Amino acid sequence: MTAATVEPTPRAARTLPRIPGRPILGHLASFRNDRVGMLLRLAKTHPDIVEMPMGLVRRVVVVSSPSLANEVLSTKQSAFVKAPGLAVFLRPVLGGGLLTSEHEVHERQRKLLAPAFAHKRIASYAATMAERAERFATTLREGEPLDLAEAMMRLTFEIVGKTLFDAEVVSDASAVGDALTTAMEVAMGQLGAVIPLPPMIPSPQNLKYKRAVARLDEVVYRIIRERRAEGGDRGDVLSMLLDARDEDGTAMTDRQVRDEAMTLFLAGHETTANALSWTFYLLARHPDARARMEAELDALGRVPSYEDLKQLPYTLAVFKEAMRLYPPAYVLGRRSVADATIGEHLVRKSSIVLVSILGIHRRSDLWPDPETFDPGRFLGDKEKQLPRCAYMPFGAGPRVCIGNHFALMEGHALLATIARRVRFEPTSAEPAELEPLVTLRPKGGLAMRAHVRT
Numbered sequence: 001m002t003a004a005t006v007e008p009t010p011r012a013a014r015t016l017p018r019i020p021g022r023p024i025l026g027h028l029a030s031f032r033n034d035r036v037g038m039l040l041r042l043a044k045t046h047p048d049i050v051e052m053p054m055g056l057v058r059r060v061v062v063v064s065s066p067s068l069a070n071e072v073l074s075t076k077q078s079a080f081v082k083a084p085g086l087a088v089f090l091r092p093v094l095g096g097g098l099l100t101s102e103h104e105v106h107e108r109q110r111k112l113l114a115p116a117f118a119h120k121r122i123a124s125y126a127a128t129m130a131e132r133a134e135r136f137a138t139t140l141r142e143g144e145p146l147d148l149a150e151a152m153m154r155l156t157f158e159i160v161g162k163t164l165f166d167a168e169v170v171s172d173a174s175a176v177g178d179a180l181t182t183a184m185e186v187a188m189g190q191l192g193a194v195i196p197l198p199p200m201i202p203s204p205q206n207l208k209y210k211r212a213v214a215r216l217d218e219v220v221y222r223i224i225r226e227r228r229a230e231g232g233d234r235g236d237v238l239s240m241l242l243d244a245r246d247e248d249g250t251a252m253t254d255r256q257v258r259d260e261a262m263t264l265f266l267a268g269h270e271t272t273a274n275a276l277s278w279t280f281y282l283l284a285r286h287p288d289a290r291a292r293m294e295a296e297l298d299a300l301g302r303v304p305s306y307e308d309l310k311q312l313p314y315t316l317a318v319f320k321e322a323m324r325l326y327p328p329a330y331v332l333g334r335r336s337v338a339d340a341t342i343g344e345h346l347v348r349k350s351s352i353v354l355v356s357i358l359g360i361h362r363r364s365d366l367w368p369d370p371e372t373f374d375p376g377r378f379l380g381d382k383e384k385q386l387p388r389c390a391y392m393p394f395g396a397g398p399r400v401c402i403g404n405h406f407a408l409m410e411g412h413a414l415l416a417t418i419a420r421r422v423r424f425e426p427t428s429a430e431p432a433e434l435e436p437l438v439t440l441r442p443k444g445g446l447a448m449r450a451h452v453r454t
């Protein structure tokens with residue numbers, strides 16, 4: 001789809017409800033300092049759609065209704081592109097890869113990468129996932145303290161490296177983790193800044209960002225170089241990228257391959273790691289749910305294969321419920337490129353539209369007792385009875401997460417394999433704080449102690 005092909009605005013379209021905010025800055029301070037609180041409050045006070053001025057130039061619209069989210073992301077998506085937060089501030093990291101590209105480039109690259117995420121291919125990754133998770137779990141000693149959030153980042157990074165790029169990257173994990181955190185902090189800081197400085201301006205923050213990107217580049221270019229030198233088709237994503245040809249026979253440049261690889265590396269590990277961290281955190285606070293899950297795992301009695309996962313529905317429900325309460329991608333940003341009618345309201349061209357996944361996941365009309373952790377919500381076919389977009393950790397529409405089945409299987413397999421062997425107890429009784437960067441992370445990591453079960 002090229003530029004917007006949008007229906008003309010019907011006359012009846014109503015102006016958006018608006019929360020005026022402070023002069024000039026509007027709601028920028030809340031956005032910067034209490035993003036999560038702001039989104040949760042809005043889902044209660046304005047459960048459909050609301051405009052909130054932010055700074056001089058930003059008209060921000062927050063959507064907390066599943067049906068309107070569906071319009072923005074699916075049925076009227078041609079009126080929107082990705083918000084500049086991602087496209088501009090994450091560009092040094094992600095370049096023109098799948099997450100940030102638009103229109104024909106996006107369509108072409110999505111088609112190219114789709115086979116790597118086909119059902120059969122994903123099933124073949126299950127053994128690697130379980131094997132790496134088992135290796136991690138069996139190295140833990142009784143009473144060992146660890147930052148579980150960091151451990152999950154390492155593990156999911158290692159898995160994306162091995163499954164999609166057939167590369168061993170575990171020794172790069174901490175450098176990549178640091179670089180990625182820096183990149184996200186700077187990107188989010190810029191998004192909430194009064195006067196955002198684009199990445200090319202050499203401010204101290206941007207220089208730090210540049211160094212972080214150089215570190216990430218080192219890892220990804222090394223992998224590309226090694227593969228080019230070896231040659232041959234290994235049937236993985238990297239081979240697919242290196243072998244891809246345009247209609248006129250041109251191959252992708254190293255830079256294009258790097259952008260796609262970097263995007264998959266980053267999008268493919270950070271989110272799943274956060275989802276798993278929150279899952280273990282919730283299990284530690286809900287011993288009944290944990291006991292039920294452990295009973296399911298013990299009844300299977302082995303490291304689960306792909307086929308075995310079917311026998312672990314409660315474990316999957318635990319993972320899904322954790323992503324309802326703590327969706328790693330808690331808000332999706334779009335910019336309108338034309339006037340659009342969303343519901344019965346007019347969203348004007350050049351608005352920033354934030355689809356509040358977090359707000360939708362905590363609406364009490366969709367989720368009775370929404371703050372309660374209750375995996376039972378995802379047992380049987382209950383999920384199928386939900387309205388469209390009521391549960392959307394992976395987004396919706398043509399930009400829905402390409403890795404959604406990969407991630408669900410990975411979360412399921414890792415949770416089952418690790419929890420069979422170990423239990424984690426937080427070292428502090430204090431609730432974890434949320435750190436809403438590009439993804440929703442536990443602030444300062446998750447200090448846990450391991451208790452060996454088998």
Ligand code: HEM
Pocket residue numbers: 098099100110160263264267268269271272275327328329332333393394395396398399400401402403404406407408
């Ligand atoms: C629990 C784990 C994950 C969550 C919650 C998640 C969430 C999301 C969401 C919400 C989007 C849509 C963004 C938008 O519409 O603006 C997205 C896109 C994407 N995700 Fe994921 N993701 C996860 C795991 C993965 C994995 C494992 C991979 C790859 C191995 C991956 C690769 C991508 C890519 C490439 C896109 C861009 C797709 C496009 O625009 O066509 N994600 N993800």
